[in-house]
Amino acid sequence: MGEVRQDKNEGDRWIQHYCSSHQILLVGEGDFSFAASLARKFGDAVNMIATSLDSKDDLIRCYPFAKTNLKELEDCRCSVLHDVDVHTMVSHPLLLSKSFDRIIFNFPHSGFYFKEDHWLQIFFHVRLVSGFFKSAVDMLTENGEIHITHKTANPYSKWEIEKLAEEVGLYLLEKVPFVIFDYPGYVNRRGSGDRKAETFLVGQCSTFKFALNLAGEFIHLV
Template sequence: MTMLKTRSEEEVVMLVDAEEEEETESDEDESESEEISIMHYASSQKILLVGEGDFSFSLCLARTFGTSYNIVTTSLDSLEMLGKKYSNGVENVRELEERGCIVIHGVDATEMSQHYFLSTQRFDRIIYNFPHVGFMFPENSSCQIEMNKRLVTEFLRNAKLLLTKSGEVHVSHKEGQPYSQWNLAKKAETIGLRFHLKVPFRRADYPGYSNKRADGFFADESFPLFPASTFIFHLDDISA
């Protein structure tokens, strides 16, 4: 007959103490790597920002997370042009880089999937705030509307190629006429992205963010955002 060896009281106490020590260490580790979130974005996500103006939106995320090693942020402007257009642009870029962010200049949103670095990456969130080709015609003219529609369509086509399987593309833009004529949801559907959700965009939700006109003599000035929304898209078949 096999005899079961029982543990002494001292052994049990030592075991409990050891387990409690392990749990405490585990809790400390979890605390150190705790996820930090702001609105739809979290420090655990790999985030790509496209078409940034003075990079203040990117910096808002970076400051919230504490670091920005999870962020890649891009702009069509060169660093030299950034300094000419925006009073805080270069300063914002410097802080982003100090926080670990990858900042890339001269990135065209309509061709970004072919970029030598971006083409090797996949992102959980791809963000384009207030896409616009610039003020070449009156805002409500058919030419201006068609140019903006082409911009967002080609952006979505490229973003689709850079998403993780469960990733999301976020496009924020103004509501009402003529912006409703951009038909974001329909454009996305034609290239295999599924419209998931529309949520209000409020600048106050992103401390430090300053949206910019980004074009012409008043490039550094903001424009009214209300009403504006963020349109969220998924891959058409996220199980694929």
């Protein structure tokens, strides 16, 4: 649970796919509990920028532990930004000159408008993820990775996020099962609607790791 390994040669601290020497951008944070989980393991999170679509006031009003998580991030020297839209973040004045080794978006969701298997609901989700990829791809270092944690069962598989990534010049490095207990303190939130602070059953889900297709070659995704 929450595996952390220490690189004795460089002094790096790891938690799963993330290292204290990575420049990390987290987007779409709910109550910032995932960012806080990473920061807690790193000890010093000066390498991290964590962002939310919500304003700070809305976060504190909606999420019971948001204020505590934000204080922990501040103590760990993590930069926190609010009102950040994943579609336009590439032009955000505080992100313009930065490149990242890891860009993380956990359980992207466009909001609750229809049932999850309704074609319009799927369209909204696809539009969200597609816009995120278009912005994020220009914010990666040469060897950087974009990580999306996403449910893989029907109807979520209909988003076809591998194809959306391919459209902007990314390819799938690997897909690994996501285990929420690997990130102590992380509580996933609905993030939208009247019950936005409620958690949800993650069920069958994976972390998709995408990287730049620098060769410009067609890569068949299986």
